[in-house]
């Protein structure tokens with residue numbers, strides 16, 4: 009690579025995760041020097057796939073950091089121009105205590121990362137991976153008007169429904185905005201809907217396991233979703249980089265291809281994969297109709313792949329990894 013291709017140094021937190029691994033793949037392909045944080049850089053089962061990425065040997069380093077250890081991200085972030093903060097607990101249900109298992113690592117962990125950012129004089133921009141769940145958990149919106157970035161999920165409703173992941177993402181993003189405004193840090197937040205695509209980590213994360221469950225005929229998880237937006241993992245990675253690089257980017261950005269009801273998703277998948285035991289019908293639940301307005305990210309030039317494409321790439325990869333056979 010010539011000097012001209014040098015893109016600068018960036019840090020990605022939670023490097024071994026589903027989204028982060030794909031983001032690192034794209035960052036390395038674009039010419040960035042990447043410092044990834046993981047809880048255990050010596051755990052080859054978790055980080056081995058990262059070392060196989062093109063450019064990793066020359067331009068990737070992995071550093072140990074934990075969201076719950078104050079100052080833990082200082083070394084990884086110092087000297088980086090950009091920070092992509094993706095690390096956050098993504099759990100369906102907590103084992104016993106939502107506060108210590110989900111809320112604290114998400115909220116206090118985000119502030120911990122941002123305090124390290126504040127100490128770094130080279131920092132230009134932070135891109136925080138939030139979630140479209142931070143805008144749609146409400147019961148007071150007009151279903152005829154697509155939800156946009158001005159919408160915030162209702163904290164009381166999240167507590168009442170015990171949707172701790174949604175509450176954690178909502179409170180973490182709000183805390184990040186407050187901290188960055190007070191400390192004059194250039195922050196962009198990206199709000200992906202349900203991410204679908206090939207998993208680079210060999211062990212499937214919570215959402216990738218949900219997709220596998222659906223393809224194997226389980227209804228429970230998707231039954232509960234009712235209606236959901238979906239987005240290709242490669243589009244999520246590219247959007248992170250677009251938002252980091254585009255100087256005019258500002259504020260929050262929903263990142264989603266299409267919102268569909270469960271029955272609609274099942275019909276698309278059944279037509280594509282007639283040999284898989286995909287559930288034909290889901291019980292109708294009282295779920296509000298909504299659409300997501302993605303014009304802000306599209307306005308920066310982002311084009312999203314279709315549901316058919318994201319599931320095709322996902323199914324191919326699950327087949328290759330031996331999780332399913334067509």
Ligand SMILES: NC(=O)c1ccc[n+]([C@@H]2O[C@H](COP(=O)([O-])OP(=O)(O)OC[C@H]3O[C@@H](n4cnc5c(N)ncnc54)[C@H](OP(=O)(O)O)[C@@H]3O)[C@@H](O)[C@H]2O)c1
Pocket residue numbers: 021022023024025026027028046047048054073074075076093094095096097098113117137138139140177199200201202203204213214215216
């Ligand atoms: N997947 C989706 O559909 C989706 C949709 C919207 C937004 N997002 C957001 O995307 C981000 C990545 O999620 P993902 O789907 O890629 O899930 P994932 O594979 O489970 O990644 C989560 C990452 O967070 C790290 N992490 C959790 N607790 C930590 C702690 N205490 N200290 C340090 N690291 C910690 C995990 O590290 P370990 O590997 O050590 O556990 C893992 O690398 C999250 O912020 C999530 O909210 C995901």
